[in-house]
Amino acid sequence: MGILLLFIILIFEIASAVYCIVTKQNHRKIKNYIRISTFITFVILTLSSVIVWGLQWVMLGTLLLLLALKATVSLIRNKENKKYKTSKIVWKSIVMIVVTVFVLAPAIVFPQYKSPKVTGEYKVATATYTYTDKNRMEEFTDKEQYRFVNVGFWYPKNGNGTYPLLVFSHGAYGIKDSNSSTYTELASHGYVVVSIDHPYHSFYTRSEDGIVTMINSDFRKEFENKNKGVYSNEEEYYLIQKWMKLRTDDMNFVIDTILTKVKSDNDPIFQHINTEKIGVFGHSMGGAASVWLGRTRDDVSAVVNIDAPFFSELVYNKADDNFIASSKTYTTPLFNIYSDDVWRQLDSVPVYVANKLNNKQLEGAYTTHFKGAKHLSLTDLQLFSPILANMLHGGKPNINPYYCIEKENELILKFFDYELKGIGHFNPKKTY
Structure with a gap:
């Protein structure tokens, strides 16, 4: 699950950066909606036990929460997009990829797994x-x-x-x-x-x-x-x-x-x-x-x-x-x-x-x-x-x-x- 999430987030960050560079726009509003949706999806997956909550997910959950809060504030303030700069888009994407790898490391090193069979009659x-x-x-x-x-x-x-x-x-x-x-x-x-x-x-x-x-x-x-x-x-x-x-x-x-x-x-x-x-x-x-x-x-x-x-x-x-x-x-x-x-x-x-x-x-x-x-x-x-x-x-x-x-x-x-x-x-x- 950790490797899958890392793969998905990396694809999103790279695709997002390429899209911004090609269109020469920041697309801040779209990113904000996606980050709020990502946090909500993470919560739903956790509550439904697709993601089994444990210490290995704490850093990722914290990061997604902070990004969602920041995105919410940004949408409420509804300020105009800052001037587009390719270097800034590339730099932010690199930072986000590094941070994502760091916060997902525990979930990759200690992945959730199904327990071996227990066959006896006693709890x-x-x-x-x-x-x-x-x-x-x-x-x-x-x-x-x-x-x-x-x-x-x-x-x-x-x-x-x-x-x-x-x-x-x-x-x-x-x-x-x-x-x-x-x-x-x-x-x-x-x-x-x-x-x-x-x-x-x-x-x-x-x-x-x-x-x-x-x-x-x-x-x-x-x-x-x-x-x-x-x-x-x-x-x-x-x-x-x-x-x-x-x-x-x-x-x-x-x-x-x-x-x-x-x-x-x-x-x-x-x-x-x-x-x-x-x-x-x-x-x-x-x-x-x-x-x-x-x-x-x-x-x-x-x-x-x-x-x-x-x-x-x-x-x-x-x-x-x-x-x-x-x-x-x-x-x-x-x-x-x-x-x-x-x-x-x-x-x-x-x-x-x-x-x-x-x-x-x-x-x-x-x-x-x-x-x-x-x-x-x-x-x-x-x-x-x-x-x-x-x-x-x-x-x-x-x-x-x-x-x-x-x-x-x-x-x-x-x-x-x-x-x-x-x-x-x-x-x-x-x-x-």
């Missing part, structure tokens, strides 16, 4: 909280303060039973809403989903008091340098341990906090949680942390790894300066979903040595490859901002974004249904 409610861990001090700030995490819940509205708890961890630079379509689909089928913002690892996070915390620059540089191959294997291994400790500590803290609240808090969210049925899942670094929890927590009964290496299953062999896979059998039910970006690395990149399909210690795991998908195709970003996702990918995925996310949601639901609720069978195809 979904949401809630957000900030939890403070008084057993940990924050390591990313010079101030003495306790570590905090912000969490979002997606749960069955007006539920009348107890439901399994699913805990999600986002990737590096991610946010807790990164896979909100997945949480909504799961909650609609009778799950309580909690997604964690990992402060200073997330791109940004907002606490209950309104304070916004941005990604830590040191962490960002570490992650970028790792992807560039700056570090030795030994240095990379210890970075991984540091990152995973923070992530798994956050996840353990959130799970333990929820388990405590189930016993003592009358909030309906917690009273609808079945503490005997817990699953964890995550994307990228969050997927690695989820696999780690499946290894270390006895109460985690199912794990979904979305496009992540098995950091918990890596051992650094100092004698050979290389990574090897752990010799310990992984017993928690595990479902792996891979994009092309990770799939092509399984047999060649050292940190994926434990992910190899012939790893005997994980031979019971389910594994699926989404052919044509890129790393962020497995998040909602490909829907929320295709331009941004494609820039980060370095190209456009060769898979329909709605097919990708809806099939992913369907498979994750079936896996958790099978492992946590004993519903149906789970036998995913190797490739979608």
Whole structure:
């Protein structure tokens, strides 16, 4: 919609300028009527939900309102047209085109899109909280303060039973809403989903008091340098341990906090949680942390790894300066979903040595490859901002974004249904 409107406005401005130049007149009255009509049309489209009002439309709406008010005043005053000047017509058109591109940029970068299918019987409610861990001090700030995490819940509205708890961890630079379509689909089928913002690892996070915390620059540089191959294997291994400790500590803290609240808090969210049925899942670094929890927590009964290496299953062999896979059998039910970006690395990149399909210690795991998908195709970003996702990918995925996310949601639901609720069978195809 943003690109369409930009195209229409650009055509109008260019055609208007050409018409004025050819006729050697300003045609101010005609322009005024058109600008008033444009604003009225924008309002009608918004009220009829053709344009879904949101922050991305604020600047355009403001510009059209100001232009309509100016046009109205001009028509009321009904002054004679100023002397025609070609240079002035051209200059005004250039300015208007630049301003239009600027005010429409948010709508182009973050276009309105239809939400992926929600197939469950329950309506979904949401809630957000900030939890403070008084057993940990924050390591990313010079101030003495306790570590905090912000969490979002997606749960069955007006539920009348107890439901399994699913805990999600986002990737590096991610946010807790990164896979909100997945949480909504799961909650609609009778799950309580909690997604964690990992402060200073997330791109940004907002606490209950309104304070916004941005990604830590040191962490960002570490992650970028790792992807560039700056570090030795030994240095990379210890970075991984540091990152995973923070992530798994956050996840353990959130799970333990929820388990405590189930016993003592009358909030309906917690009273609808079945503490005997817990699953964890995550994307990228969050997927690695989820696999780690499946290894270390006895109460985690199912794990979904979305496009992540098995950091918990890596051992650094100092004698050979290389990574090897752990010799310990992984017993928690595990479902792996891979994009092309990770799939092509399984047999060649050292940190994926434990992910190899012939790893005997994980031979019971389910594994699926989404052919044509890129790393962020497995998040909602490909829907929320295709331009941004494609820039980060370095190209456009060769898979329909709605097919990708809806099939992913369907498979994750079936896996958790099978492992946590004993519903149906789970036998995913190797490739979608």
